[in-house]
Amino acid sequence: MNQPSQKRPKKLLDQVRDAIRRKHYSIRTEEAYVRWIRRYILYHGKRHPKDMGIPEIEAFLTHLAVDRKVAASTQNQALNAILFLYREVLKQDLEGRINAIRAKRPKRLPTVLSREEVRRVLDAMSGTPQLIAKLLYGSGLRLMEAVRLRVKDLDFAQHQVVVRDGKGMKDRVTVLPDSLIAPLQEHLQRVKLIHERDLAKGYGSVYLPYALERKYPNADREWIWQYVFPATALSKDPRTGVVRRHHVSESSVQKAVKKAAKLAGINKRVTCHTFRHSFATHLLENGYDIRTVQELLGHKDVRTTMVYTHILNRGAMAVRSPLDSNHGDQIAL
Known part of the structure; x- marks a missing residue:
């Protein structure tokens, strides 16, 4: 007797999109968050975010500030996207402070x-x-x-x-x-x-x-x-x-x-x-x-x-x- 095929779980980025739409965020925010989360995963060799935490987040944000020399607002957007991933999609608490090197905001x-x-x-x-x-x-x-x-x-x-x-x-x-x-x-x-x-x-x-x-x-x-x-x-x-x-x-x-x-x-x-x-x-x-x-x-x-x-x-x-x-x-x- 054939076993009924189980429904495959959605891919992580599709789960992110679903969570963003439930929150009624704009299409621009959706595109930006998905882009940053993908970059975060690729930076760490495609490791699953559930197996990573604050050290990996700090490393990625520091990379953006030091190597990519992004603006402070860009780095903040990347951080917001990653925090959204852990809080709203993975339902995973991040213990402690995130102490990455921060991009300087020009006056x-x-x-x-x-x-x-x-x-x-x-x-x-x-x-x-x-x-x-x-x-x-x-x-x-x-x-x-x-x-x-x-x-x-x-x-x-x-x-x-x-x-x-x-x-x-x-x-x-x-x-x-x-x-x-x-x-x-x-x-x-x-x-x-x-x-x-x-x-x-x-x-x-x-x-x-x-x-x-x-x-x-x-x-x-x-x-x-x-x-x-x-x-x-x-x-x-x-x-x-x-x-x-x-x-x-x-x-x-x-x-x-x-x-x-x-x-x-x-x-x-x-x-x-x-x-x-x-x-x-x-x-x-x-x-x-x-x-x-x-x-x-x-x-x-x-x-x-x-x-x-x-x-x-x-x-x-x-x-x-x-x-x-x-x-x-x-x-x-």
């Missing part, structure tokens, strides 16, 4: 554009990338927060943007510039036509966060849940295989900003995040208090926001060069 001031430089960069852009860049500067959004905006997140009546699940999984409210209301409303009229065409062809669904898709079975096709900045083409969801219209690619915006900065003749390293830095600095220059700016940016700790006080052009603590205070005096050299 750099953020790049900030003047108001004139912001105008020149924005004027060198057009279409959807320009509209997104104006939101980054006008509302202080991170790039991923902007491209993930849903129709319902724009409150035209209250002149505000609701940022859902921002960094640290926190919601916040920030300002919606008056000058963007009409352009955004015109943009949404065009987006709605795209959505209606998708529906007519049997598509029109959008990815919904967490368990909302199960709780509200038809919500994924409702207009209010659609992305404000949808992709130009339909694509297959890598997790479910469902054909949907995702949001616009962040890389397309990054390339557009880089190209515009070059066209505008800006001799600084300009990225999408530079607009957020400029938003914060210009608000402080306008006299808004640090706590207000902290809330608009969604910073957990006001010390993170305080970095912008060090790059103000003028302010209560601004220093005037002695050279500028000696206009008519002759200076001995």
Whole structure:
């Protein structure tokens, strides 16, 4: 009599993916964690993680800092991935502290554009990338927060943007510039036509966060849940295989900003995040208090926001060069 075949256990990395999806982590986090766990295993000659522990974790993290010279944030991501593996997948406690050589976090001031430089960069852009860049500067959004905006997140009546699940999984409210209301409303009229065409062809669904898709079975096709900045083409969801219209690619915006900065003749390293830095600095220059700016940016700790006080052009603590205070005096050299 044939023995019934036993179901083979899932591979370790598939178990990691399952655990990440149960926690509702983003696809980006899933890809990053799987990549770091694979590198950790390969570094130790494909030994199973259950047979390893703190010494092996320390060795791998030290290798990243000393040999690979990764940034502190990169090393922290690797550590978080490995801790997730042991806690959430292997259910294995790690006894003691992890004392790896840590990558040094450089103390750099953020790049900030003047108001004139912001105008020149924005004027060198057009279409959807320009509209997104104006939101980054006008509302202080991170790039991923902007491209993930849903129709319902724009409150035209209250002149505000609701940022859902921002960094640290926190919601916040920030300002919606008056000058963007009409352009955004015109943009949404065009987006709605795209959505209606998708529906007519049997598509029109959008990815919904967490368990909302199960709780509200038809919500994924409702207009209010659609992305404000949808992709130009339909694509297959890598997790479910469902054909949907995702949001616009962040890389397309990054390339557009880089190209515009070059066209505008800006001799600084300009990225999408530079607009957020400029938003914060210009608000402080306008006299808004640090706590207000902290809330608009969604910073957990006001010390993170305080970095912008060090790059103000003028302010209560601004220093005037002695050279500028000696206009008519002759200076001995």
